[in-house]
Amino acid sequence: MESEDTKKIQEMKTDLNLLLECLKYQMDNPFSQKEALVTIHSICQQNSNAGVYFREIGGLMFVRNLAKSSEHSMVKEAALYTLGAVAEQNVYCQQTLCTSELFEDLTWFLSNNDSNTNLKRMSVYVILVLVSNNRTGQTLVRETGCITVLTQLFRTVLSKYELNLSDKNVFQSYQLWSSVCSTLCVCVNNPQNDENQMLCCSLFPHANDWLINCITPEVIRPVCSFIGLTLANNTFVQKYFISVGGLDVLSQVLVQLESDSHKTVSSAKLAVVVTKTVDACIADNPTFGVILSKYQIVSKLLTLLLHESLDSGEKFSIILTLGHCTEDCEENQYDLFKNNGLPLMIQALTESQSEELNKAATFVLHNCKKITEKLCLSLGEYSFDENEKQLEDINMKEKNLEEYWKKAKEILHRIEQLEREGNEEKIQREKYKDNVSSMNINIENTLKHLHGDSIGKGPEAEDKDKSQSRKLPSCKSHGILTTACTNDHQMKTLLKSTDPFDACYRESGQNKTLYKADSSYSQNLHERTNFEKKNSVSQSSDHVFKPPIPVVKNRKQELPVTDPFTLCSDIINKEVITFLATDSHSKMLKYRCSEILLTPRRRRQLSSESTTSGGITRTEGCGSCSQIPQADQRLQA
Template identity: 65%
Template sequence: MEKDEIKKTQEMKTDLNLLLECLKYQMDNPSSQKEALVTIYSVCQQNSDASIYFREIGGLMFVKNLAKSSIHSMVKEAALFTLGAIAECNVYCQQTLCTSEFFEDVICFLSKYKSSINLKRMSVYVMLVLVSNNRTGQTLVRETGCVGILLQFFRTALSMSEMDLSNETIYQSYQLWSSVCSALCACVNNPQNDVNQKICSSVFQHANKWLQSCIKPEIIRPICSFICLTVANNTHVQEYFISIGGLAVLSEVLIKLEQDSHGNLPSAKLAVVVTKTLDACIADNPAVGVVLAKYHIVSKLLTLLLHESLDSGEKFSIILTLGHCTEACEENQLHLFNNNGLPLMIQVLTESQNEELNKAATFVLHNCKKITEKLSLNLEEFSSDMKKAQELKELKVRERNIEDFWKKAKEILHRIKQLENKEDEEKIERRELVRNSLPRSLNTPDASKHSRVDSIARGTNAERNGPRKQGQHQNYEPNAAERCNASAGHEPQDLSLSDRANPVSACYKECGPANVLSTTSAPSTASAPRSHSSYKRATCEKSEQAYKCPAPAVRNRKHHLPVTDPLALCSDIISKEASNFQGSDSYKTLNFRCSGCVEVGKTLNSRNFSRLLHSCPFQCDRHKVILEAEDRYKSDLRKSLIFNKKILLTPHKKRRYDSESSTHEERNNFQNNFQKK
């Protein structure tokens, strides 16, 4: 292998030496010189060491002088092309040619009127190679005035009115103009040259005219490349380009290309080129992105991003442009949000394996984070405003309802006062009626006492059951005040004064509103013995409480007690005795009994019945005898308990055990039911 390489190197050197000798000895034969120069170019392209060897043997300088001194255009063109190719292959050859003298020679080739288009094109090509990736070449091209000549060719090399590239002459002019654009791009970029960028910005207006007049790939690509590299990383040049309407022109071109890109791949590719130029114009100055918002560029870019034929590099350029558009412009962020840009960015992150593409999508999502939060806050404010408006509306409705309630309350209060006045009058009439209906034999002090007690009891019973006609049994009819309170959802108040004094009435109230007895059962209560005036005040207070919040009642419902109940039998006997004693007229109005005589249900038993009789201050003769006999019996038991402590009235321990066991069973049943649910 080494011998083969050595052999090839030796052959290469031999060939170059022979070709150089041919150039020297064929000065009168331009065709032979051209063929020799083309062969030298071919050898240098195949072997990178050939350029170095050709420079070492003086061939590079000889070709340079040949291009300057030859009188044949074809030899000049071939010599310049060979110099450019050798300099492009080897940086040492580039540095050797990069002199002010050589740039002046190139200017001569470009400025001479007699120079052919191909010669000018080869001159531009050599200049392009010398300034590419070479700051020294960029400086020399500016100092020698080559940049000015290139800018002049940019303006005049190609006519806007003649764009028929099928014509050979026009096509050659286009090739020269395209080479000039490439040379200008090399003068301002890689490395970036701020001074050259400022000089080249003088042709921006002419570039805008090109973009407005001709939307063809052959024109748009070179111009967009020139604009993109001239404004890159230079805020002042970007602002100047925007000030002359360059950003608006690019936006219009992008809109047209995006419209043509549907089903047209070349238009889509060209739209990506314009997108890169837009991105370069706003990359270092995101605030100018508001200009793009006027043309809804964000929505166009999102549509372009959905094109299936674009590769990852082109999609990266589009997403990066979206990031710079939304970086400092809330309007563009809103356009992205409204055109479903966020889900599209998330889709790129999840589906793409390209790291650069994912970074660009993350950049866009980060920019839209603020607008998303702001939109959510606005939504909350909007919802809060709606809530406040709804609350205000409900408050107004509530105020109107309160006014209606006040009107109804005034009417009810007026009616209550009327009922109270009527009740007082009926009380007085009932007292007089009872006093007049009693026999004369009862007009003794004791009889007057009984009459007073009867009238008080009858007044109490009347207050509980409401005013009714004498001698008639009526069901309870709630008045307007009671209906209003019942509809408003009021609960019955605490027990009245007479109810607290009578445990039987308390038992009835504990049974709930559904178990309230109708007036046919006529349950009455007796209050503690007191003066007539004090009892009247208590009765009036109870009446006021009853009218303020009456207890709910069930209409047209009667509760029938079993006839076998001994208490009911006792009640019937006492009623007959009272009717025989007082007369039929008095019985219709007098309905007073002791607590033991009241008809009761199954709530009373042998244990609490004695306590009930003790709490009642008025017992009939029958129950008084029973109570005295029970007291004597219990007294004897207590005396015997002193001598025999083993005697217990009730099995407390057994009851406690039963209570505890039942409670335990209930707890277990509740847990089992809860687990099943």
């Protein structure tokens, strides 16, 4: 098997060497050079190590110079395509090509009027590869002025809002424009680049025009991706986008797509894309949610949430957006209440198996808790001059929602209960630390007493030691700290950290359990406490908060012991920590220690005496320590 792999590697190296020679000696034959470049691209796509070897033999830099110096457009396009493919497969090749000289050449290709559309597409592709996941590339694309040319292409490549993609020329222009959108996205995101975001926000008015005039998937998806990533986690850019009417435009598009979603599934899917963009606008500025109330976005989102074609991830995006809409806006909170949003959130909590979706629904319930209680208290405050029919409608809605609100109160009550338990456990945990510290001090004193003061003591001294050991404080299991996002601030912080453009919406903050134990006794008490806590929480709350997984950390290290007295001390230490609670445990401690130190003959003698007297005489135990020198001599022998 190894010989076959070695053979393939050798063949790959031979092929690349021959192809490089072909490129060098076929300068007057552009067709041969193009075929050689396509073959090199194919080899590097199949084997990531091929790009590394091609770089080592100087092929990468030769192709780069060929793209710049060749007089034939087809050779330039093939050379750029090969460079992009090799850099995409191997990060070392990406770093080699990421130079200001190459970015300047690519900028010249994009700004040159003689460059055809395909050459520009290949140039944009190379820029995208060099900038992806590369802050150095993001910096160079800005410093060389390349990003300025890209923004200009975004404005000018497509001149008409009505796209006829069946036309070959229009389709090629659209492909270039779409590639420009993708490249601008990587210029501002992953990693996030604030300076590039500031440069790209100048395109927002033009993006708004596209959204208004061309509501098609081919335009909505790339434009929404560009907007969402450009303003993500940047409050200044978000405010600018809202100031130029961007949130109003998104709201209008969302209303139209939601209306069309009853006819076509694609409109529902596209409405979710716009929803994510809306969420990115208000995630860090929830006060701007009042703009959405003008377009009754909450009711539209609730209707969209019932669409059968949506999966769990898409529903999560909608509920998360509802959470940010209702966070600091009473108008949106009331809209959610009167449009039966409360039953939908309860249904999401009880039926969904997604922990992220459940947390998003809980977030919405927290936001609407105060407004719901306020509405319930204000039912009797209507004047008699009020339209009776309107009052009856409101009362009917209240009665229909009463059952759901009871369930919501139960869930919120459990959330608050868990929150109080968490606070109590914090206090108990601090007490536990103090108890453990005092316990350790007492144990050390006891050990010193056992090791040093017990030599030469009689039965009375041993009884005193025993009574002292009974006075040691017992260990309480308060070492559990369950962190749950139950209050408003914690829930908002958790859900704000979720990137609305992450396909999986990975949870940024998982519930964690910190468990610290200094002995097996603490571990047993922890298990008992965990069992009691599980019994105290009903099954309904498990949909919101899953029980944390305990992590046991035992910091104690056992060191090799050669001295018999030290060995006895170590055993005493273990036994005191583990069995200090009862008298029988103290007896077991003494006699286990004495058995280690006594000779076999003495053990048999004690066994005989035990049989005769019905018990072991306490004066023969560890207290006298008369057998220690004798045991030491035997161990040394």
